[in-house]
Amino acid sequence: MSEASRRGLHVYRRWFQLVFLPLFLALLTLTVWPLGSVFLGAFLVGDPLIALNSAMNGVLRPEMWLAVVMLLVPLAVGRAFCGYVCPMGAIVEWASPKKRGSGLSERARERWRRAPVFVLLVSAGMLLFASGAFLVLDPLATLTRTATTLLFPFADRMLRLAGDLAYLVPALRDATDAVTTTLSGRLIYAEPRVYALAFGVLGAFAGILALNLAEPRFWCRHLCPLGALLGLMGRLGFRNRTVDAEACISCGACERVCPLDAVRDEYLATDTSRCQLCLLCADACPTDAIAIGTRPQKSLYVPSRRTFLAGAAAGLLAGFFTFTGHARRALDPHLVRPPGARPEDDLLALCTRCGQCMKVCPTNVLQPSLSKSGVEGFFTPEMDYRIGSCDWTCAECGKVCPTGAIMPLALAEKRTTVLGRAYIDTTRCIPWADYESCLVCQELCPVPEKAIVFTEDAVTTPEGADLVVKRPHVVAERCIGCGVCEWHCPVPRESAIRVRGLDA
Amino acid sequence: MDRRDFCRVALGCTVIGCAGGLAGCARLLEWSASDTGAARVATMTAGPPPSAEPTAAGVPTSTPEPTPPPLPDLAVYRGDDPAANTRAAVVALGGMERFVRPGARVVVKPNIITGRDPELATTTNPQAVAEVVRMALEAGAASVVVFDRPTGDPRTSYTVSGIQAAVEAAGGSMKTLSDRNFERFEIPAGRELTSWPLVTDVFEADTFINMPIGKTHGLAGLTLSMKNLMGIMGGARGEVHQRFHQKIVDLATLVQPHLVILDAYRIMIRNGPTGGKLEDVATTKTVVAGTNMPSVDAYGTTLFGMQPTDLEYLRNAGEQGVGGIDLEALVIQEGTA
Numbered sequence: 001m002s003e004a005s006r007r008g009l010h011v012y013r014r015w016f017q018l019v020f021l022p023l024f025l026a027l028l029t030l031t032v033w034p035l036g037s038v039f040l041g042a043f044l045v046g047d048p049l050i051a052l053n054s055a056m057n058g059v060l061r062p063e064m065w066l067a068v069v070m071l072l073v074p075l076a077v078g079r080a081f082c083g084y085v086c087p088m089g090a091i092v093e094w095a096s097p098k099k100r101g102s103g104l105s106e107r108a109r110e111r112w113r114r115a116p117v118f119v120l121l122v123s124a125g126m127l128l129f130a131s132g133a134f135l136v137l138d139p140l141a142t143l144t145r146t147a148t149t150l151l152f153p154f155a156d157r158m159l160r161l162a163g164d165l166a167y168l169v170p171a172l173r174d175a176t177d178a179v180t181t182t183l184s185g186r187l188i189y190a191e192p193r194v195y196a197l198a199f200g201v202l203g204a205f206a207g208i209l210a211l212n213l214a215e216p217r218f219w220c221r222h223l224c225p226l227g228a229l230l231g232l233m234g235r236l237g238f239r240n241r242t243v244d245a246e247a248c249i250s251c252g253a254c255e256r257v258c259p260l261d262a263v264r265d266e267y268l269a270t271d272t273s274r275c276q277l278c279l280l281c282a283d284a285c286p287t288d289a290i291a292i293g294t295r296p297q298k299s300l301y302v303p304s305r306r307t308f309l310a311g312a313a314a315g316l317l318a319g320f321f322t323f324t325g326h327a328r329r330a331l332d333p334h335l336v337r338p339p340g341a342r343p344e345d346d347l348l349a350l351c352t353r354c355g356q357c358m359k360v361c362p363t364n365v366l367q368p369s370l371s372k373s374g375v376e377g378f379f380t381p382e383m384d385y386r387i388g389s390c391d392w393t394c395a396e397c398g399k400v401c402p403t404g405a406i407m408p409l410a411l412a413e414k415r416t417t418v419l420g421r422a423y424i425d426t427t428r429c430i431p432w433a434d435y436e437s438c439l440v441c442q443e444l445c446p447v448p449e450k451a452i453v454f455t456e457d458a459v460t461t462p463e464g465a466d467l468v469v470k471r472p473h474v475v476a477e478r479c480i481g482c483g484v485c486e487w488h489c490p491v492p493r494e495s496a497i498r499v500r501g502l503d504a
Numbered sequence: 505m506d507r508r509d510f511c512r513v514a515l516g517c518t519v520i521g522c523a524g525g526l527a528g529c530a531r532l533l534e535w536s537a538s539d540t541g542a543a544r545v546a547t548m549t550a551g552p553p554p555s556a557e558p559t560a561a562g563v564p565t566s567t568p569e570p571t572p573p574p575l576p577d578l579a580v581y582r583g584d585d586p587a588a589n590t591r592a593a594v595v596a597l598g599g600m601e602r603f604v605r606p607g608a609r610v611v612v613k614p615n616i617i618t619g620r621d622p623e624l625a626t627t628t629n630p631q632a633v634a635e636v637v638r639m640a641l642e643a644g645a646a647s648v649v650v651f652d653r654p655t656g657d658p659r660t661s662y663t664v665s666g667i668q669a670a671v672e673a674a675g676g677s678m679k680t681l682s683d684r685n686f687e688r689f690e691i692p693a694g695r696e697l698t699s700w701p702l703v704t705d706v707f708e709a710d711t712f713i714n715m716p717i718g719k720t721h722g723l724a725g726l727t728l729s730m731k732n733l734m735g736i737m738g739g740a741r742g743e744v745h746q747r748f749h750q751k752i753v754d755l756a757t758l759v760q761p762h763l764v765i766l767d768a769y770r771i772m773i774r775n776g777p778t779g780g781k782l783e784d785v786a787t788t789k790t791v792v793a794g795t796n797m798p799s800v801d802a803y804g805t806t807l808f809g810m811q812p813t814d815l816e817y818l819r820n821a822g823e824q825g826v827g828g829i830d831l832e833a834l835v836i837q838e839g840t841a
Contacts, residue, residue: 033660160682161529167684174647177679184680185659362657392780393619393660436746439723444655446618448780454722470723488655490742 008292010279013083017090024087024140028147032186033362033394039063041356043087044402046070047140049123049226050352054403056127057349061404074233078240079260082220082227083276088139088208089220089227093259095209096216102261104215109261112215115222116231116273117303118311123225125315129323130349132405133376137225141354145379146205148355149195149368152187159188185362194387195358196367197379217259221274231273240296241270241277247289254281254290264299272298327374335372336383336420336481336501339390340398340407344373350405353379357397357406363388365483366397381406383419385483385499390419392446392482420481420499422451422474429496431471435461441485441497442472451478452485452497472497543690543699546707548760552602552795553711575602576837577828578794578803583841586769586791587635592841593765593793594639603763606644608710612636612676613761615716615732616652617777619664625770625785626778627661628717630670632767632791636713637676648676649705652735679705686738694754696747701738706759714761714797718768718788718804720776723748725815726808727777728801729764730756749816756797756826764800766792768807798827799834806831 027040042063044050051067054060070081082089102109123134135141163180166172180188195201211218220227234240243254245268255263258281262274282290303311328345338357341347358366358381365388368379381397383390395414398406409417422441426432431439442452454470461467474497481499489495579596581589594600604610614628622630637648650671654661658680662668668678679685686701706712716732723745724731730752734741736759744751768790772779779785788807794800798821802812812818812829822829 033657034663158526161526163682164684165529177649177685178677180682181678181680185657188682190658190680362660389656391619391656391660393664394657430746437723437748438742438745440742440745442722443777444618446778446780448775448784450775450778484656488742490740490745 008279010277010282013278016084017087017093020085021087021090024143025147025151028144028356028359029152029187031356031360031400033360033391033396035360035396035399041400041402042066043140044144044352044354044356047138047226047402049138049229050135050141050402052229053127053132053135053352054350057130057132057346059350059404071229071233074230075237076239078234078237078272078275078277079227079230080277081230082224082260083278086139086220086226088143088224089217091143092209092212092217092219096212096259102215103213109215112222113261113301114303114307114311116228117301117307118314119223119225119228120232121308121311121315122318123228123315125312125317125319126322127319128315129319130345131319131322131376132349132351132353132403133322133378134225134318135351136353136379137223138352138354139224139226141352142205142208144354144356144359145368146201148359149198149201150205152359153193153195153198156188156193159183160192163188189362189364191364193364196370196384215261221260234272234275235298235300237272237296237298239292239294240272240298241275241279241281242291242293242296243268243270244289244291247287249287249289251286253284253286257281257284265297269297269299271300272296273300322376325374325376327372327377331501331503332372333500334498335369336385336483336499338366338381338383338397338406339395339414339417339419340409341381342405342407347380347405348373348376350403351380352403352405354402355379355381356400356402357381360396360400361388362394362396363391363487365389365487383483383499385486386495387487389484389487390482416480418480418502419483420501421476421479422481422483422485422497422499424472424474425496425498428491428494429472430491431469433496435459435465435467435469437470438490439470439472440488440490444484444488446482446484447478447480449478451475451480543688545690545692546758548707548712548758552598553605553608553762574835577796577799577834578792578836580790580792580803580836580838581841582788582790582839584789585841586629586632586767586789588841589769589789589791590632590635590765590767590793591639592839593791594636594763596837596839597763597793597795600639600643603713604640604643604645604711607646608640608644609708610640610645610648610711610713611705611709612640612648612650612713612715613706613732613735614650614652614667614767615719615727615735616654616661616665616667617735618654618656619661620778620780621664622666623770623782623785624779625717625719625772626780627665627667628715629767629769630666632765632769633667633715634670634674634676636715636765637671637674640711640713641675645711649679649709650676651679651681651703651705653681653703653737654735681738683738689758691754691758693757695750697744697751697754700744700755702759703736703738706736711763712759712761713763713765715765715767717771718766718807719772719779720774720808722776724752724817726801726805726810728804729761729766729797730801730817730821733759733797749820752817753820753824753826756821757824761797762795764794764797766800766804768792768804771807773808796827798822798829802827802829802831802834803836 046066048071367384369382398408579593581592620626721727774784
């Protein structure tokens with residue numbers, strides 16, 4: 001490596017990553033009630049894959065200019081996003097074994113070059129059939145989801161434990177309480193946060209990192225749908241890595257260090273759908289033959305007709321069979337979507353499965369859907385009223401949704417938005433079934449003219465005692481389905497009052 | 505093994521060791537949620553806290569007069585300013601110095617059931633709470649801590665109710681309760697409720713001030729000071745709603761606040777205890793202060809046009825000797841602030 005070649009912005013690439021990953025996490029950390037004016041969803045709104053899906057489904061918002069810029073940038077700098085900005089890319093890179101070069105055979109490497117084509121075609125097929133399920137693999141959505149369901153609950157419990165330990169020292173108690181109060185609702189919650197399938201998210205994330213064992217940055221090279229989309233634009237790039245053919249001594253150093261397998265054709269050409277302009281190759285070049293310039297010599301992967309048809313068929317099948325899924329028609333009675341959620345079909349098409357709504361929710365009621373909305377609805381948000389309820393003072397989930405799958409509602413509007421309707425199970429409700437007093441649901445119903453009322457019924461118990469019992473009833477037209485009744489119902493396990501989803 | 509490998513192994517062992525240590529701590533502390541069933545014994549007595557010095561019991565040591573005038577059981581003050589009403593009522597009871605000694609740790613328990621604007625009378629008037637904080641600090645309190653256990657998210661409740669901002673401006677501090685703040689306490693005189701996890705601060709404070717707001721309540725009839733103590737209960741409070749009218753009295757046999765201030769500047773006359781409509785709020789511009797919860801609550805019922813005996817739990821409290829609910833037998837000082 002010659003010192004002269006170590007010039008230019010790429011020298012600071014690590015610093016870019018060290019800024020953008022913490023920035024990403026900082027914005028997500030600030031994504032709590034009440035939302036200020038900082039635009040916290042910048043990464044997801046600026047994600048061209050997500051924006052393209054939103055636009056195709058008819059949702060346009062002014063902030064999407066960022067995504068347009070992001071989509072055009074590869075024309076000039078290739079997939080620099082992957083190497084300089086993407087927080088997921090940074091993590092995958094740092095988790096890669098230090099050993100450079102591929103662990104795959106030459107044949108396998110050629111086969112895996114096709115992968116982005118398949119990823120794009122399958123994504124396109126699902127997009128065409130209005131299923132956003134492919135966004136579950138978007139790197140920014142993946143990282144948001146992982147941080148929401150794993151990192152922040154972990155931080156919550158660690159802070160809790162630190163507080164418990166500090167509490168053993170009486171002198172530290174006041175300070176511990178003060179810190180806990182300050183962090184409450186921000187990093188520590190009244191109840192420790194829980195998310196369904198957190199283990200599955202952990203597995204998926206670990207899997208992405210484990211792919212590094214096959215090849216460094218295997219995920220970024222072959223599977224990342226955002227990388228594939230940026231690469232598609234990169235193919236048209238007018239500026240990229242250039243090699244001075246006179247100076248090149250064909251030593252192969254550049255190919256060995258390239259983290260994205262972009263060096264082609266005896267090292268002189270570049271696969272501009274892959275190059276992230278990290279210029280590790282230039283740094284490794286003993287003759288300083290490599291630079292950034294216009295009119296790069298390209299060597300692009302062109303899928304054979306067979307490959308293309310196979311990918312297209314896979315895409316159409318994936319899209320068609322998600323679109324015709326059983327869960328879209330036979331909606332689960334207990335599937336309740338957050339306030340402002342679009343109708344089921346639109347929600348499934350738009351939702352990025354990123355979990356930002358779950359991050360901002362102050363009561364943890366927003367949970368990833370596992371089975372109620374089918375495989376396609378995996379990780380879309382639903383209300384789990386045994387964990388929490390829709391807080392009367394909060395309407396933040398719609399504001400953080402990067403695609404408008406949950407539409408932003410003003411607080412007053414949210415308070416009249418009907419999510420579902422509560423039904424009392426009189427075979428289990430304490431005053432109905434056990435002739436005891438209760439009325440917790442009536443007490444906590446937040447609707448100003450309570451949607452749960454009670455009657456004072458004179459009853460005779462099976463033992464023959466004459467009692468007057470206050471028994472709750474739901475007034476259907478007042479109930480908004482916020483679920484506070486279901487959350488606080490003292491009947492163990494399954495609440496005796498349950499909110500059911502309604503069809504618009 | 506070269507140095508790099510050694511560092512790597514050392515780091516790995518450290519991480520594993522720390523994780524194991526943390527897991528061990530977590531097991532020992534049971535993630536804070538320890539409720540082993542073994543209950544702690546604590547006692548509280550109604551009225552002003554016992555004096556530190558063995559001087560005349562209940563009389564502030566700084567008072568120069570040898571025979572202070574007899575103090576009323578209840579002080580009821582009306583006026584346009586919730587803070588001034590509160591101050592006048594406490595002064596009529598002998599001043600905050602009677603309840604707060606210099607250097608005392610003071611705990612104030614308002615009603616912050618959920619987050620609502622103060623105008624909706626769902627939560628205790630923030631100006632009144634702030635005034636109590638100021639008075640306690642004026643009396644020399646070392647710290648004034650304000651908390652409740654809201655039914656929803658504590659942060660939204662503290663913020664929207666306006667109580668957090670008012671208390672902090674007055675020099676007090678809000679506290680968000682964690683599992684570690686609760687401990688199971690024995691209730692020796694309890695008939696239905698014999699032990700329950702309660703906030704330890706209430707028992708460890710030198711002065712505990714109960715500061716409810718008057719509201720209607722489906723099950724209880726009215727929620728006043730006795731019902732307000734449900735906010736210091738941990739655990740699954742839904743279970744308290746069965747045989748409620750005895751359990752709430754049982755709790756009052758154990759937890760006897762030194763000072764009870766019923767905020768009735770605005771009261772909720774329908775759709776309580778959460779409300780949400782201005783039409784359900786009556787502006788009675790009153791504060792009722794006393795040292796005994798059933799007595800304060802007995803007066804509170806009259807603000808709603810009811811009799812103390814209309815509430816089953818008040819009848820129980822009176823019959824079981826927790827406090828006097830016969831307003832005729834109480835010395836009540838009324839005035840305008």
